[in-house]
Amino acid sequence: MSTRKASLTDKQAKNGTSKYVLERCASINEYYDIAFKVMLLGDSAVGKTCILVRFKDGAFLGGNFIATVGIDFRNKVVDVDNLKVKLQIWDTAGQERFRSVTHAYYRDAQALLLLYDITSKPSFDNIRAWLTEIKDYAQKDVVIMLLGNKSDMAAERVVKTEDGERLAKQYGVPFMETSAKTGVNVELAFLAVAKELKHRATQQPNEPKFKIHDYIESQKHRSGCCSLG
Numbered sequence: 369m370s371t372r373k374a375s376l377t378d379k380q381a382k383n384g385t386s387k388y389v390l391e392r393c394a395s396i397n398e399y400y401d402i403a404f405k406v407m408l409l410g411d412s413a414v415g416k417t418c419i420l421v422r423f424k425d426g427a428f429l430g431g432n433f434i435a436t437v438g439i440d441f442r443n444k445v446v447d448v449d450n451l452k453v454k455l456q457i458w459d460t461a462g463q464e465r466f467r468s469v470t471h472a473y474y475r476d477a478q479a480l481l482l483l484y485d486i487t488s489k490p491s492f493d494n495i496r497a498w499l500t501e502i503k504d505y506a507q508k509d510v511v512i513m514l515l516g517n518k519s520d521m522a523a524e525r526v527v528k529t530e531d532g533e534r535l536a537k538q539y540g541v542p543f544m545e546t547s548a549k550t551g552v553n554v555e556l557a558f559l560a561v562a563k564e565l566k567h568r569a570t571q572q573p574n575e576p577k578f579k580i581h582d583y584i585e586s587q588k589h590r591s592g593c594c595s596l597g
């Protein structure tokens with residue numbers, strides 16, 4: 369399956385990345401200690417591809433909107449507590465007609481970033497339906513994060529920050545507003561997930577538990593420009 373927005377193949381995606389990789393691994397120009405699969409979900413046009421491109425390349429895909437066809441992925445290695453954590457990030461098509469394709473990928477994902485667009489009430493209203501899908505298809509212990517994207521579009525906002533916060537609280541998932549355009553909170557969203565997954569995989573009995581909610585609250589609203597440790 370391929371998309372119009374990216375060129376990597378399904379076959380590459382399945383090469384050695386299905387579960388945690390705890391020994392030091394090397395692929396082309398890319399060293400990592402541990403690998404996780406993260407999936408981007410949400411209605412069409414909420415900004416999933418743009419969030420991924422912002423995180424991976426530090427750029428914004430403006431201009432004409434081209435919907436993703438099916439599913440594709442990109443890798444990024446981040447440093448978490450002196451470990452190289454590879455995130456294999458799956459960008460899914462938000463359009464209903466691709467739903468059966470994307471369902472097949474839920475089970476392998478260790479984390480899901482669920483997006484809505486703060487300028488689109490329907491995309492927010494559909495979050496509950498997305499959470500039902502996640503319950504039906506994803507692993508029980510999957511890390512979920514809710515993101516209200518396009519926070520730069522203040523004049524067009526129709527979903528209040530508090531509404532996003534309330535919904536997230538109701539489902540017990542962390543929440544933040546992001547902008548793929550300005551970069552606000554984009555790196556934080558992925559790094560928080562990377563930290564949570566790394567701690568889950570390497571947690572020692574005497575180590576304090578990583579608290580993703582607390583970490584996000586202490587870091588969010590900063591500009592997306594800077595590296596977070």
Ligand SMILES: Nc1nc2c(ncn2[C@@H]2O[C@H](COP(=O)(O)OP(=O)(O)OP(=O)(O)O)[C@@H](O)[C@H]2O)c(=O)[nH]1
Binds near residue numbers: 410413461462521
């Ligand atoms: N102003 C602004 N526009 C954004 C932002 N993120 C995405 N967009 C725009 O919103 C449109 C849709 O973005 P995409 O990233 O392609 O949306 P998607 O969720 O991947 O859509 P599907 O592939 O159909 O699922 C594009 O025109 C983007 O330029 C953002 O943070 N701010």
